[in-house]
Amino acid sequence: MKPDPVSIASLTNPAIDDAQGLMRGAARVLASFGLAAIPEFSLPCGRRADLMALGPKGELVIVEVKSGAADFRADGKWPEYFDWCDRYFFAVSERFPRALLPEHTGLIIADGFGGAIVRESPVNPLAPARRKSITLRFARTAAERALRLDRLP
Amino acid sequence: MKPDPVSIASLTNPAIDDAQGLMRGAARVLASFGLAAIPEFSLPCGRRADLMALGPKGELVIVEVKSGAADFRADGKWPEYFDWCDRYFFAVSERFPRALLPEHTGLIIADGFGGAIVRESPVNPLAPARRKSITLRFARTAAERALRLDRLP
Numbered sequence: 001m002k003p004d005p006v007s008i009a010s011l012t013n014p015a016i017d018d019a020q021g022l023m024r025g026a027a028r029v030l031a032s033f034g035l036a037a038i039p040e041f042s043l044p045c046g047r048r049a050d051l052m053a054l055g056p057k058g059e060l061v062i063v064e065v066k067s068g069a070a071d072f073r074a075d076g077k078w079p080e081y082f083d084w085c086d087r088y089f090f091a092v093s094e095r096f097p098r099a100l101l102p103e104h105t106g107l108i109i110a111d112g113f114g115g116a117i118v119r120e121s122p123v124n125p126l127a128p129a130r131r132k133s134i135t136l137r138f139a140r141t142a143a144e145r146a147l148r149l150d151r152l153p
Numbered sequence: 154m155k156p157d158p159v160s161i162a163s164l165t166n167p168a169i170d171d172a173q174g175l176m177r178g179a180a181r182v183l184a185s186f187g188l189a190a191i192p193e194f195s196l197p198c199g200r201r202a203d204l205m206a207l208g209p210k211g212e213l214v215i216v217e218v219k220s221g222a223a224d225f226r227a228d229g230k231w232p233e234y235f236d237w238c239d240r241y242f243f244a245v246s247e248r249f250p251r252a253l254l255p256e257h258t259g260l261i262i263a264d265g266f267g268g269a270i271v272r273e274s275p276v277n278p279l280a281p282a283r284r285k286s287i288t289l290r291f292a293r294t295a296a297e298r299a300l301r302l303d304r305l306p
Contacts, residue, residue: 027300036296054296058289132285135292136211142295143189143207147180 008093008111016068017093018112023050025110026063026091029117035061038142043084044133047077052085054138060085060126063108066092072100084134087121161246161264169221170246171265176203176218178263179244182270188214191295196237197286200230205238207291213238213279216261219245225253237287240274 008025010018027037030053041052051063062085066072072090081088089106092098101107106121126134161178163171180190183206194205204216215238219225225243234241242259245251254260259274279287 031300036293036300038296038299054289054292056293058285132211135288136207139207139288139292139295140189140209142292142299143191145299146191146295147184147189 010067016071017096019050019065019067019071021112022065022067022091022093022110023063025112025115026065026089026108027051027053028113029091029108029110029115030061030063032114033117035059036142037061037063038138038145041138041141043081044137045080045084047080049081049084050091052138054135058131058135059087060131060134060138061087061089061121063089063091066090066096069097069100082124084126084130086123086125089117089121091115163220169224170249172203172218172220172224174265175220175244175246175263178265178268179216179218179242179261180204180206181267182244182261182263183214183216185267186270188212189295190214190216191291191298194291194294196234197290198233198237200233202234202237203244205291207288211284211288212240213284213287213291214240214242214274216242216244219243219249222250222253235277237279237283239276239278242270242274244268 008017008021010016023039030037035053035055037051037053039051041049049062050065053061062081064078089108090101091108091110094109104122107119109115109118161170161174163169176192183190188206188208190204190206192204194202202215203218206214215234217231240259242261243254244261244263247262257275260272262268262271
């Protein structure tokens, strides 16, 4: 017996996927590769990355979650994210029409519990000064969130 | 009428101070100076810093909390922390016998709600390679904690 695929449909609109669930699944995929991710990371340009992740050697990875074709088509600005990471992925569900997505980006297929990298991203290494400033921003953002969530016992 | 000072005595042993409370107070002091702190930060040498904080320009600060004179006297290894930060502070309560503490360290007097820096720390800048590796470790630790605490909605 084959288990049913896990539905990631949004509860409020089943025609699209649940973005939070996809984000959680994609974060787990990244974790399985040793990348520590934080959601909704504000970039110096003013945009927010759905997930920004930091690898053991300092590599920076951005993942944008798309809940459906309309969500992808409405976002003409995603190439701007290339300027803030070494690798860039879209994360979508199994039912997403993936032919829409550009070939020169990485691709994660996720559900609410995990997923897989089905296409690696090209690597475009950041300049050292930018890597340094983004890493510092990442560190301080993560620490502030951990402290706030923890509220220190 | 003058308010009573806030007691930070440990509930289980009122002769000493509550280390978690002091840690929380000290973390707030750091935050007021723009330093994002995470508790119980594991250093590459195997020791754990009570608080490791990261400033807006990448400065690294370690704070060790001492719950009483005995706690300080039992720890002969605190000078090792100098190798992992630019500035080093002890955080103690108002009643701690502060004459015990070495002059060449910073001093934070805290209670469970806040506190003040009563003596600045000398600055001993880290070498760039070490700063880079500690910042990366800090960032990944903080992100993992934020994600675990948050459990992504």
